Amino acid sequence: MTLTVEASSLSLNDVHRFLKLEKLSNASFVDFLSLEPLSEFEQQDLLKIRNDFDRYLSARKISEGLVKFLTIAPLMRLAGFYDVPIRLTMEDSIAMPAAVNNAVEDEDRRITGRMDILAINSPQSNVAPPFWVVVIETKNSAIEVGEGLPQLLTYAFKSLEQQSSVWGLVTNGLRYQFVYLRRDEQPSYQLMPLLSLNESPKAIELLQVFKAICKLANFQ
Template identity: 55%
Template sequence: MTILNARNLSLEDVQRLFGFQKQYNDSFSNLLSLEPLTDTEQQELKQIQNDFDRYLTAGKVSEGQVKFLVVAPLLRLAGFYRYPIEITLEESIGEIEVEDEDIKIKGRFDILAASKAKHTTSQAYFWILLIESKNSQIDIYTGLPQLLTYAYKSLDNQKSVWGLTTNGISYQFVYIQQGNPPVYHLMPLLNFMESPRANDLLQVLKTICQL
């Protein structure tokens, strides 16, 4: 039996092991009904930008700082801290066994938002959003293999799940669907330091939160 850590998998590994097919989606409106932000939300969003920009100007922002300075405030502003959603940090995914290969995969996801009011068929909480974060100098696509691996685990119990990989500056949303083969949709890339894209980011997070 070969045991692999999800952190060490490449995108090619993930596609081969799980059969994932990639698709590009050029608009969030194809999947989500986005609503305008309030003036208060825009002001708070600008404050998060300013706080983060100060750290970026000083140099590399660590993964932990990205979570604390940007991801956590954005999740709060989008409504993810309110019932029935529960946030889980740094939790093991258990083991994923790969069919037809003597392989088990282990790992820990960064952030998971799940609904305590909605259960899957296995009585597990319904996964709403899975987040993989990196430091500000790492390309966000390095987090994609881990994100897809953890999301694949959820597809045992639900038909789809949203994922997000970020380095604090860039935000790549991924819509992952159950199927034969399973499919992941890469959504438009959003830059948090550009105000129009930051607005888009918060709109997307708010809508996913309300799903």
């Protein structure tokens, strides 16, 4: 009998055990990405995103849906994720095998769930599999980003069946935790430095990281 487990109910220890996923020591963005300076326009647009989010956060807790609308959507637009060849999908609109109903078999357990946002590089050929650029899990502003890490790792792990590495992000709108997963002989992941939208240097680095990850799609 197969036991179905929701990804949202998993702990980090569960993820490590079920997926045989190893946590490596934390890493730096510059180990994997080339971060470029922002233009004056990008910095001004970033400031507006920060101010808009702060205005809502000062009034009340921000829902998961509003976090996507206020921060993720404008940040990804500014970083270039709305451009060809990248295609964005959300939750049940994901059009790829096991993307809507994620499943990873481990003995008698089946882990299921839905990704919040997935950015993929759509191949020109129908034969080639899509390249997952980044997997994003969002939470409301009152939840610490670490609580969404087990879900994110589960969803991002699925991509390692067809590619050697993938970027993941879990955020509550204010804090941003990027994760880098690799297949190798032993699947593993590394946490990147925690970034914050309300701290100017960290906010700038946040957009730089988004832009650098976006550019990876052009090399696939």
